[in-house]
Amino acid sequence: MHYSGFRVIKEALTGHKGWGPAWRDVAPQKDYDYVIIGGGGHGLAAAYYLAREFGGKRIAVVEKGWLGGGNVGRNTTIVRSNYLLDGNAPFYEFSLKLWEGLEKELNYNAMVSQRGILNLVHTDAQRDAARRRGNAMILNGSDAELLDTEGVRKLYPFLNYDNARFPIKGGLLHRRGGTVRHDAVAWGYARAADRLGVDIIQNCEVTGFKIEAGKVLGVETTRGYIGAGKVASSVAGSSSRVMAMAGMRVPIESHVLQAFVSEALKPTIPGVITYGAGHFYCSQSDKGGLVFGGDIDGYNSYASRGNLPVVEDVIESGVSLIPAIGRVRLLRSWGGIMDMSMDGSPFIDKTHIEGLYFNGGWCYGGFKATPAAGWCLAHLLAKDTPHETATAYRLDRFRTGHAVDEKGQGAQPNLH
Amino acid sequence: MLIPHPLLGLRDAAEFTYLGDAALIERPEGDIENAQDVFHNYLFLRDNPAGEHRELWFHEQGDRSWLVVTRNTVTHEIIKAELARDVAIQKGRST
Ligand SMILES: Cc1cc2nc3c(=O)[nH]c(=O)nc-3n(C[C@H](O)[C@H](O)[C@H](O)COP(=O)(O)OP(=O)(O)OC[C@H]3O[C@@H](n4cnc5c(N)ncnc54)[C@H](O)[C@@H]3O)c2cc1C
Numbered sequence: 001m002h003y004s005g006f007r008v009i010k011e012a013l014t015g016h017k018g019w020g021p022a023w024r025d026v027a028p029q030k031d032y033d034y035v036i037i038g039g040g041g042h043g044l045a046a047a048y049y050l051a052r053e054f055g056g057k058r059i060a061v062v063e064k065g066w067l068g069g070g071n072v073g074r075n076t077t078i079v080r081s082n083y084l085l086d087g088n089a090p091f092y093e094f095s096l097k098l099w100e101g102l103e104k105e106l107n108y109n110a111m112v113s114q115r116g117i118l119n120l121v122h123t124d125a126q127r128d129a130a131r132r133r134g135n136a137m138i139l140n141g142s143d144a145e146l147l148d149t150e151g152v153r154k155l156y157p158f159l160n161y162d163n164a165r166f167p168i169k170g171g172l173l174h175r176r177g178g179t180v181r182h183d184a185v186a187w188g189y190a191r192a193a194d195r196l197g198v199d200i201i202q203n204c205e206v207t208g209f210k211i212e213a214g215k216v217l218g219v220e221t222t223r224g225y226i227g228a229g230k231v232a233s234s235v236a237g238s239s240s241r242v243m244a245m246a247g248m249r250v251p252i253e254s255h256v257l258q259a260f261v262s263e264a265l266k267p268t269i270p271g272v273i274t275y276g277a278g279h280f281y282c283s284q285s286d287k288g289g290l291v292f293g294g295d296i297d298g299y300n301s302y303a304s305r306g307n308l309p310v311v312e313d314v315i316e317s318g319v320s321l322i323p324a325i326g327r328v329r330l331l332r333s334w335g336g337i338m339d340m341s342m343d344g345s346p347f348i349d350k351t352h353i354e355g356l357y358f359n360g361g362w363c364y365g366g367f368k369a370t371p372a373a374g375w376c377l378a379h380l381l382a383k384d385t386p387h388e389t390a391t392a393y394r395l396d397r398f399r400t401g402h403a404v405d406e407k408g409q410g411a412q413p414n415l416h
Numbered sequence: 417m418l419i420p421h422p423l424l425g426l427r428d429a430a431e432f433t434y435l436g437d438a439a440l441i442e443r444p445e446g447d448i449e450n451a452q453d454v455f456h457n458y459l460f461l462r463d464n465p466a467g468e469h470r471e472l473w474f475h476e477q478g479d480r481s482w483l484v485v486t487r488n489t490v491t492h493e494i495i496k497a498e499l500a501r502d503v504a505i506q507k508g509r510s511t
Contacts, residue, residue: 240464240465241466249457249461250461251460251461252464253436253462253464254464254466254489298433298434299429299434299471299487300436300464300469300471300489301489301492302466302489302490303489303490303491303492307417307429307492309428309429309430342459342460398456398459398460399452399456411459411460412435412436413436414434414436
């Protein structure tokens with residue numbers, strides 16, 4: 001069924017009896033050409049582009065829980081193309097361009113909102129770094145504007161400008177950045193993939209691989225064995241566990257990141273703002289809640305929930321930047337497990353096992369990457385060569401000395 | 417999380433900073449034949465289990481000792497904390 005304004009009106013007048021399920025509920029077949037493990041944003045996008053752009057047939061996405069239950073439904077929904085390094089910038093710009101056309105492409109309202117992201121600066125050194133980053137962004141085809149204090153004040157009059165230690169000296173504004181309704185992305189890709197014949201199999205956990213003579217033949221699941229020509233793992237925070245079933249160790253640690261949402265307020269924060277003196281980023285959802293987050297908890301975790309010191313730290317940062325939110329009540333907080341890589345950058349690569357592919361290491365920034373990660377994984381699956389924007393995301397890059405360390409922190413996952 | 421420091425008793429985990437997999441104690445020798453491989457694996461391919469994990473914590477806001485903490489990464493339960501120095505000595509490494 002095609003979604004449209006006309007359809008909404010028609011259904012409203014006829015008691016909403018015509019809406020069908022957005023995708024089929026299917027049982028796994030005996031075998032497929034392609035099995036993608038993980039029904040998060042990346043896995044679903046990969047299945048969609050594989051069918052749509054690369055002529056893939058007989059594709060299945062197997063998901064251990066329900067669609068949208070992983071990080072794709074837990075993130076703070078920020079999308080941006082403000083990377084500095086050559087290995088990253090073209091990829092994230094490609095992704096942002098795909099976001100810009102996504103809703104038409106999928107015929108699904110994902111609430112893509114290019115409301116602008118403002119990274120605040122508080123020192124001369126930060127301003128210099130922002131100018132450098134802004135120039136790099138413009139050179140790579142993205143957009144950036146350096147604002148002075150007055151420029152920031154026009155957009156956000158209510159910030160704490162005269163903090164004695166961290167006065168606001170300006171900010172780097174990335175107007176095309178913004179937010180996207182996160183679980184609508186999963187649903188939109190699922191529906192569009194399903195319409196192209198992709199089987200989406202929920203409640204189906206992969207429990208092992210069948211590998212013979214260095215070639216993958218299929219996956220063992222809680223719903224039986226599924227044969228496959230090619231298998232791709234796209235399981236975010238579970239990457240180490242799933243790849244361990246294939247006997248592989250990957251340069252990833254799993255960490256928990258928390259997110260928070262406040263009670264609904266009247267429109268207050270028009271765009272996305274990030275604090276430069278503490279780790280805090282914030283936007284306002286269309287329902288009115290302030291959606292915000294900060295640092296990861298910092299220790300290996302698979303618990304999907306964090307601890308109180310980080311809650312305190314994030315909220316302290318928030319109140320020091322926006323004193324007015326001191327009286328706002330917190331509605332909910334939650335955590336998601338992220339695949340923190342050793343240099344803070346992801347992997348989209350083949351493995352040494354024939355037919356087994358890996359997409360992971362997305363850290364806390366993989367939501368914005370969803371369309372491009374899906375596209376590039378599909379490209380790799382179909383053609384066995386990396387997409388031109390994803391050539392840096394190799395699994396062996398630490399061995400060859402080609403780390404992509406945007407923050408310059410070294411091999412310390414909890415600092416990226 | 418409260419970490420049972422062997423000398424100081426229960427301490428808030430917020431007093432510590434976290435380094436990672438305790439295997440980092442076992443730094444390979446630099447002059448071995450396949451050093452490049454061994455160092456790659458030492459630095460980049462760490463343990464990341466769902467379950468019991470041995471890991472290095474530094475008591476930065478306390479006595480500045482390094483601990484090896486055994487912790488369950490699924491429940492956050494802390495099973496054991498030892499001085500990293502003692503662990504290193506047991507492994508025959510110099511202090
Ligand atoms: C709190 C939080 C805030 C974030 N904020 C942002 C942000 O503002 N901007 C941004 O760009 N990124 C953000 N991220 C990161 C982003 O959400 C992730 O990098 C991205 O969603 C990961 O890709 P995914 O959507 O495919 O992952 P997921 O949705 O986690 O998908 C992986 C799926 O694999 C499934 N799976 C795991 N093991 C198996 C198995 N054995 N068999 C079958 N299925 C399995 C899981 O159930 C899961 O559904 C945030 C993350 C968190 C946790």
